[in-house]
Amino acid sequence: MPIGVLKLFTSPHKKDLRALRNILGFIPGNYSLYRLALRHKSMAIDTHKKGVKNSNERLEFLGDAILGSVVAEVLFKKFPYKDEGFLTEMRSKMVNRSHLNSLSKKMGIGDMIDYDAKLNNQGNKNSSLFGDAFEAIIGAIYLDKGYEFTRHFIINRILIPHVDIDQLEQTESNFKSRLLEWSQREGKEAVFELLDEKSHGQSRLFTVRVLINGEEMGTGQDFSKKNAEKNAAEKACLALNILA
Amino acid sequence: MPIGVLKLFTSPHKKDLRALRNILGFIPGNYSLYRLALRHKSMAIDTHKKGVKNSNERLEFLGDAILGSVVAEVLFKKFPYKDEGFLTEMRSKMVNRSHLNSLSKKMGIGDMIDYDAKLNNQGNKNSSLFGDAFEAIIGAIYLDKGYEFTRHFIINRILIPHVDIDQLEQTESNFKSRLLEWSQREGKEAVFELLDEKSHGQSRLFTVRVLINGEEMGTGQDFSKKNAEKNAAEKACLALNILA
Missing domain, CATH: 1.10.1520.10 (Ribonuclease III domain)
Incomplete structure (x- = not known):
């Protein structure tokens, strides 16, 4: 043995x-x-x-x-x-x-x-x-x-x-879709707003925030607007406890 | 061979x-x-x-x-x-x-x-x-x-x-110190502002932004205020091209 x-x-x-x-x-x-x-x-x-x-x-x-x-x-x-x-x-x-x-x-x-x-x-x-x-x-x-x-x-x-x-x-495990589905289910309004756009050589840095019923729940930055929104949505999912 | x-x-x-x-x-x-x-x-x-x-x-x-x-x-x-x-x-x-x-x-x-x-x-x-x-x-x-x-x-x-x-x-490679050192060198004013503080059970989620001469250069979120500031400072360092 x-x-x-x-x-x-x-x-x-x-x-x-x-x-x-x-x-x-x-x-x-x-x-x-x-x-x-x-x-x-x-x-x-x-x-x-x-x-x-x-x-x-x-x-x-x-x-x-x-x-x-x-x-x-x-x-x-x-x-x-x-x-x-x-x-x-x-x-x-x-x-x-x-x-x-x-x-x-x-x-x-x-x-x-x-x-x-x-x-x-x-x-x-x-x-x-x-x-x-x-x-x-x-x-x-x-x-x-x-x-x-x-x-x-x-x-x-x-x-x-x-x-x-x-x-x-x-699977769409994208945070943005998750947030949007949640908002729809809960009867709340989710809005993404472009706060800022800065040039850096060839690229642009986007700052985006997401509002739920008018209240800011997260911000995100990235060189792609889509990713900036995703980052903001991730923060909001975290803040709203809807990650699981 | x-x-x-x-x-x-x-x-x-x-x-x-x-x-x-x-x-x-x-x-x-x-x-x-x-x-x-x-x-x-x-x-x-x-x-x-x-x-x-x-x-x-x-x-x-x-x-x-x-x-x-x-x-x-x-x-x-x-x-x-x-x-x-x-x-x-x-x-x-x-x-x-x-x-x-x-x-x-x-x-x-x-x-x-x-x-x-x-x-x-x-x-x-x-x-x-x-x-x-x-x-x-x-x-x-x-x-x-x-x-x-x-x-x-x-x-x-x-x-x-x-x-x-x-x-x-x-080495203090902390983004916050880097940003503060840079601001001092360039004669600019860097200010961290607490934008929001949300309770989540035992923890609180902090949202912080950093302003350089009054202009927002980055935001950060974290369950620790120190880390939220660090995140905001990192974004600002990125935006200001002072990471290297």
Whole structure:
């Protein structure tokens, strides 16, 4: 019996290890990394080291980067004739917080997260708790097993079974449409206003704001007017809590 | 003589291959990837495939992600007691366009880029040409040689010789200070104004704008007022062309 499997019977954490094995499809090497990845900041432990509290936020930073790389490569290879604007937009659809939250729940990571139960009572539906832990787990896998392993894990255990890239391509997850649909549903008026347009050599920088029933809910700037509107809409979606 | 070295004498691109070997420290496997990485969009070639023009933009998308991952890991390990806010800020100092532009020039990549000379005549000092090609080269190395090779390349050939992380940590590359320094130098008045403050559960969303001599040059939103100001300052630096 390989030593990894032995741990499932002998480790003091055997219950957790078995749950992780079921979720991840492999037996964690360094258990404490995964435990840390599942520790939300509301349960941070004071490490007594220079005032740093131990939670999954650092691992999330790392995992976010690794996930971004793997998804970038997958899209780069899957869409050889699409430009970088398309690739960037597809990636943001795949790794946005609400998509990661739902992936995290689908995979059963949610049930393993340590967090302060009070958080849940506030009815904060858009909590990024799940997506954060998901990214932190990716960070833990990377430190535990290296890039190639993590890349295969992301592709074979997450993207292939859980993410329909072709369907995502069709989905209008554009913030502007989301905001407009929401406004229509709620009987509110959404208006985009061009506030400013500045020349910079060949390009122009656009500043746009979006008003909901006359109240400014977000502004955006970009060298493309469409993107400036999208940025403003994203801020408004955030402010209105309609991202999920 | 290994086959790679043979190419330096027999390939039709031997001159380019030698130049690349000198810059990168290794002999490229797939030459055409590197050539594409050095092709600015102003020199895009029509591939006659679904209207896509071939330039380094797709490779830049990939390289940007790979570079982000490697830098994330380096910082994660170098600063075990720093929180993710610090790590994020350090990374943005390391991979911001002006830093990548200067790295690209230092390494000599700049001289190899194919771009429309007219671009240079516009005196566009902040051109992202060099930084873009730098990232695209990272993307090419990744496709040619894999993650571990690229990771070692970035660490040993770029970060160790060219980037003083400890010094960057001290540098105030914060956009707000940059903007304030610039204003002082130019004898202009920079004012940050809080436009709005909205409650969202426990957090508040701040909207801030920055005025230069009374003219709005950028707005920013964030759940921290400091970051909202930083965002507004970044937009203003962009608009004023003082990022480099």
